[in-house]
Amino acid sequence: MHSHAVELAQTFLTAILLVFFVGTLGGKLSEKLRIPDVVLFILIGMLLSPSVLDLVDIRSESTANQAILLFGASFILFHGGMITRLSVLKEVWRTITLLSTLGVVVTALVVAVAAVWIFDMSFMPALLLGSILASTDPAALVPIFQKFPVRRKVSQTVITESAFTDATGAIMATVVFSLLMTTGAAVEWGSIGLQFAQLALGGIVVGAIVGWIAAFLISENDRGLLREFAPMVIVITVLAAYLGAEWIHASGFMSVFVAGLMIGNAESFKLTILPKQEHAAHEFIDAVSLKLRMLIFILLGSQVDFSVLQDYGLQGLLVVLVFVFLARPITVLSCLLPDRRAKWKRNEILFLFWTRETGVIAAALVGIVGSSGLEDAKLMSAIAFVAILFTLLLQASTTPFVAKKLGLLEEQQVREKGHL
Known part of the structure; x- marks a missing residue:
């Protein structure tokens, strides 16, 4: 006989086995259909959910689910x-700075006004909803740009935006949530500014330190003690950067991004990583990233609450349409046009209008709000999941097509130059 803990562990491992098996088939199918794999993963998750086939039931508030999401x-x-x-x-x-500060505020305000108008919500809960949706999703964006070679200037702006808006979006959501939970308390703008500096700058500093140490340890110098263990150093670096930043109450996600930036640009810091170690690191990252995408998005799909979507989904879709077709263009224009030095072209701006996936960060934030017992929490949850489904299923799946039509695929540009 097995103990209850062993039976729970076996149930969890069975769910993970099923996720990997079906996810692998979904990944193969996505290659055949030439669409981002995260789209099929979230559809597979919805099919395996307790509301449909009832084969995967890992609760969003569980420790295992949170660990998978965070790592x-x-x-x-x-x-x-x-x-x-x-x-x-x-x-x-300059563009990235504006997108991660002014852009977050603009997006949150436009969504808040739409929610107030459509649902007759109070402004502060509506602003909390806007803050939750303001962050873009690195887990969806990075694999898309890795598989489809969109012009570097554009793809890396979007990826970096997703890193920085995580911090600023989380700050804004945290501040608004705190104000809602402590009604009547005075707003201390000085402490809000301090919190922003701590989250953003703290994450950058921790990530830079951890990333430089990791790059030093796997570089070709005489003290590159761990050159032969590059994959293991990568795992340690991710955990150390995230946990180190969170330990000092900084942004863990910004920290891991900066750590990756340090290793990926080691030559800029007088460190040389040999091709053998660099190849081993990238092979390892590619393999592990695929498994993590399967876990994240299949579990995310399996946690969609169809009953809540049935109650609020249609009106929630109206908010999401405002979010995608009004808030995003206004945000992009207000942040790109002032940056004259970047020389943004019309096709690049149009692409940024459309490239705005929402996923893991919004799901994590709305999960925190949902467990707080806050009024309108179910409504926020429904709108957030409509936003996740809409942006992943529609926008993520059409991102390569839009890039091709706008002439932003690097392979396409090479072919066009060859015909001149």
């Missing part, structure tokens, strides 16, 4: 940092 998003965002070039970021740093 998975961290690892994928670290990969985004590794494939981002500092030379490209130097061109667009």
